[in-house]
Amino acid sequence: MIDRGYIWRTTLVVVALLLVWGGLAVRLGYLHLGPNEALKQRVRQMRSVEQEILVGRGRILDRHGQLLALDLPVKNIIVEPKVVQSNGQVRTVSAHLARVLDLPYDQVLARVAKPGDPYEPVARLVREEVAEQVMRLQLKGVYPEPLTTRYYPHGALGCHLLGFSNAEGVGSAGIEQRWNSFLKGRPGLRQSERDGIRQEIVLRRTLQIDPQEGADVHLTLDLNVQYFVEKALDAAMTNLQAEAAWAIVEDVRTGAILAMASRPAYDLNAYSQTAPETRLNRAVGVNFEPGSVFKVGVVAAGLNEGLVATNDVFDCENGMWFYAGRPLKDFHPYGDLDVTGILRKSSNIGAAKIAVLLGEQRLHRYLSAYGLGQPTGIEVPGEESGILNPWEKWAKIDVTRVAMGHSVAVTALQMLNVLCCIGNDGFLMKSHVVRKVVDKNGVVLLENKPEALARPITERTAALMRQMLAEVTRAGGTGTRAAVAGYSVAGKTGSAEKIVGGRYVKNANVSSFMGLLPAERPEIGIIVVLDNPTDPATGLRTGGITAAPVFAKIAEPVARYLDVRPLDAAEMVYYQKILDGAP
C-alpha cells in the first residue's frame, strides 16, 4: 500500500513543476506572440550587425611601376604590464622586446614596468615579419594589434611631390591631397546577423555592397632620376651651406616631370614630426626673382621679332648705363658684345637694350605667351602663379629691370618651361606629373597626354637660342661648370639678390642654373635653384659658381641613365639646316 503522504508530496511536486513549466510556457508564448515590439526590436538590434567594409587607399607609382606610396598591413606591439609584472618577467620581457624591436632597453623597460597599466604600446607600426618574430618568443602579456597604415617605402625620396595622407586616411599634401578623390576609394557595407558568440552568421547576410578600392595613380616621375637629383641637392646643401635648394627635371618634348625635389626634406613616414615650412614644395610653391636666367625669354623674343640677329653688336657701356635717370650695372664691365656674347657673359645692359628695342607691350606679350604670371596647372597643390604685372603699370625703368629678371617673380617650373619651350622648337608644353589613373580592375580612369599650350617662338628662333645658349657652358661663358662630358649643354646662369620682407638683402642671393641636354636636340631640361649658397673655395654666390656644378652633377648621371644620345652626323645636318633658315 502506497503511503498517502507520499502521493500528496509527489502530486505537490508535479503540480509545482507543471505550474513553473506552464508559467514559463505562457511567458514564452507571450514573448513571441504578445505585443512586445520594443523587446523584439532590442533583440534584433543585438543580433543585427551593420559593418562598413573599409578599403585601403590606392597606390602611387612611378613611371616604371615602382611603388611610392601604399597601404601596408602593420602591427602595434602591445604589452599588458599588469600581466607581465604578476609573472615577475619585467626584465626578461623588456630585454627580449628591446632586442627584436631594436629599441633601447631602458625605453622598453619604462613601459613594461608601468604600475597598474593594462595596455601599453611598446612599438607602433611594426612590419609583419618583425611582429612574427615577437610572437615566436611566446611572451605572456605581449600581443600584436593589427592595423593598416599609409606607407612610403622610400622615406624622404620625392616627399614634397608625393605629400602624405593623415591618420584619418585623407590626403593632406602633394599628390596625396590633389588626387585624394581617386586614391581614397569608397567603403562597402554589409548588413548581417551574429550568433551568441558574436560571430557573423553568413546565411543571414541581407545586404552586401562591395567596396570600391582606391585607384592607382601612375606618375611621370622616374624614381632613379629623382634619386640623382636629391643626392645632388643634399650635397649642395652641405657643401654650399644653402638655406634651401630645389630642382626639376622635365622631358622637353612632352612636359612630363621626371623629377621634382626640394630641400630641406622630411621623412613621409614621420610627417607629423616636421615643421610646416619644411613641407613646402619650393619647386612650384616659391616665387623668386629669377635674375639672369630670365634673359633667355627676352633675347628669344627679340630674335623672334627680327629686331636682333645673333651677331648684332650692342655697346655694353663698360658696365654702367643710365636709363630713365637710373644706373644699370653689369657684374663685369663689357664694351661691345654681340647677342651671343650678351647671353654668354650675361650682360644686364645688353639684355636691357634688347628689351628697350622690344618695348614694354611686346615684351609683356611674349612673357605672357611663355606662361609667366599664371599657374602652369601642374597637378599638385600649392602652386604659385609668379608675378608679372600688367605692362601698363610698369615704371619707365621696369623694362630694363624685367630684362635681367628683376621686378618679376617666377616659380622654378615656370622658368624651366620657358627653357623647355626653346628646347621644344618653340612649343610650350603643359607640365604634368600624373601619367594615368587606373582602377583596381585595370580600367584607365584618366590619362594625361602631352599637350602643346602655345608656340611663342618659331623653330628657327628656338634653334638659334639653343646655339647661343650652348656658348654659355663653353670656355668664356658664365656656366662652364655646368658642362657635361660627351654632351653640349645649352643653359643660362642666374643670380638675384634675395628679397626678405619686401627688401633686397645685400650678401644674400638666390642662384640658379637651367639647361637643356643635348643642346642641338634637347631631350631633358633641368633647373636648379639655390637659396643663399656660398662656394667655400671662392666665397662667391653666383649661379655659375654654385648652381651650375649642381646642374652638372644631376645632368651627367641622368643623361647616362636615360641614355640621352648625342646627335649623329645626319641629325647635325638637319639641325644646321634649321639654323641656316632653310625651308
Place this chain on the structure above:
Amino acid sequence: MLWSIALFGVAAALAGIYLGLVNACDHLGRQIKTLEANRAELRKQVVNEERNWTMARSIVNMERLLVAHGIEMTFPQERNIVRLVATEPDEPAQYALRGAPPARD
C-alpha cells in the same frame, strides 16, 4: 493507419531535407568566412611582397649592396657604347607637330 505512416514518412523526409539544406548552407557559410579570411591574408602577403620587391630593386638599396660588396659601378662612357644606327635616321622628333607618342612616355 497507412495514410498516417505515409504522412509521417513524408514529413520526416521533408524535415530531413530541410535539415540537410540548413547544414549545407551552414557549411557554405563557414567556407565563405574562411575564404574571405584567406583572401584578406593573401592580400596582406601580396602587399608585403610588393613592398619588399620595391625596396629590393630601389636604387638606394642597390647602392647599399654595391658598397657592402665593395663593387664600384659607373654608367658607361659614350666611347664605350656601340650603337646600331638605322640607315635612314628620323628627323628629330617633334611631338607637338607630329602627334605621335614620344618614345619615353
